[in-house]
Amino acid sequence: MIKNINFEIINNEDLAELCADEFKYIKMIEVSQNIKLEINKDNINISGQEEDIYKGKKIIDVLLGRINSGLKLNVETLEHYTSNDNFQEIIDKNIENSKEAIAFTYDNKIIRAKSHGQKYYIDSINRNDLTFCLGPAGTGKTFLAVLMATEALRKKEVKKIILVRPAVEAGEQLGFLPGDLQEKIQPYIRPLYDSLFFLLGFEQVEKLLERKVIEIAPLAYMRGRTLDDAFIILDEGQNATVEQMKMFLTRFGFNSKVVVTGDPSQNDLKKGEVSGLLHSVELLRGIKGIKIIKLYKNDVFRHHLVKEIIEAYEKGGI
Secondary structure (H helix, E strand, O other), rough: OOOEEEOOHHHHHHHHOHHHHHHHHHHHHHHOOOOEEEEEOOOOEEEEEEHHHHHHHHHHHHHHHHOOOOOOOOHHHHHHOOOOOOHHHHHOOHHHOOOOOEEEEEOOOEEOOOHHHHHHHHHHHOOOOOOEOOOOOOOOHHHHHHHHHHHHHHHOOOOOEEEOOOOHHHHOHHHHOOOOOHHHHHHHHHHHHHHHHHHOOHHHHHHHHHHHOOOEEHHHHHHOOOOOOOEEEOOHHHOOOOHHHEEEEEEEEEEEEEEEOOOOHHOOOOOOEEEEEHHHHHHHHHOOOOOEEEHHHHHHHOHHHHHHHHHHHHOOOO
16 A cells, blocks of 8 residues: 655755755665655655655665764665665664763763764764754753753853753743742753753752752743853753744853754644744754754664654654
8 A cells, every 4th residue: 555654854954965966865765665755845755655665764764864963875875774674773883983981970970972863963062052953752862962061061161051941831830839949840840850960960969059050940031131151951942932932042142052952743832833943943044153953763762662652653643
């Protein structure tokens, strides 16, 4: 039975590389997997037998990951993937050059990039003032951003870390919840705390929070601030409205660095409301000093079932 799916592309530069040399690589994928690929502005339509479609999509996923990591495509690499059913295992074995230590935790655990995509993400944060990172759960979007923030603080490159999340579930109406600000927002900020505790330890995090060296706040509380000498992270950026994203992106001041993370497939905004993350990615693409990174399923490093779960939901159109 002939089926077709749309494969959304976040980074048009990656798509242009995949379509290089008069669509040479696209034609190789079509012939080898017996599928038809229709290239549009921001997506690829794949049609063919169901099993062939999803094998072709996996190959495109891995190739885009390589391109996003700064690696060039060539015919030999593509032939290697298209002729081998275990191409994901092949890519996993070829990431050793991404595995130098990035940092150490408070109890001396070594932190390494686990994929080319993660390594490229880290390099982008180092080289740019504003980095957007989009990708599914388990790709390390938030953890690596927090890691780079703590490293910048340790090296005295910044004076404070500010971690921000939209409190969508509370409708940003935090005044009606009991407790002080930290107690009100704790359920929505928990993943950021988990990363901080893992990297710095509970006691150090508590001290830095007390001294306001680390601030954790809902997105609505950023209005009116200008943040100099700070490393600012907006997590779950897909849940920011266009207006909120504009407000946030105009907060950072001199000697500051901003990272915005999000998964467009997990949008909790009201039906019909445009995500500020996708809007800003499209609007700001190509501006010097701003980098857009897309992580893929091959960058997922949680329980081995997470990749399968993501793929199953994609097959179901969810």
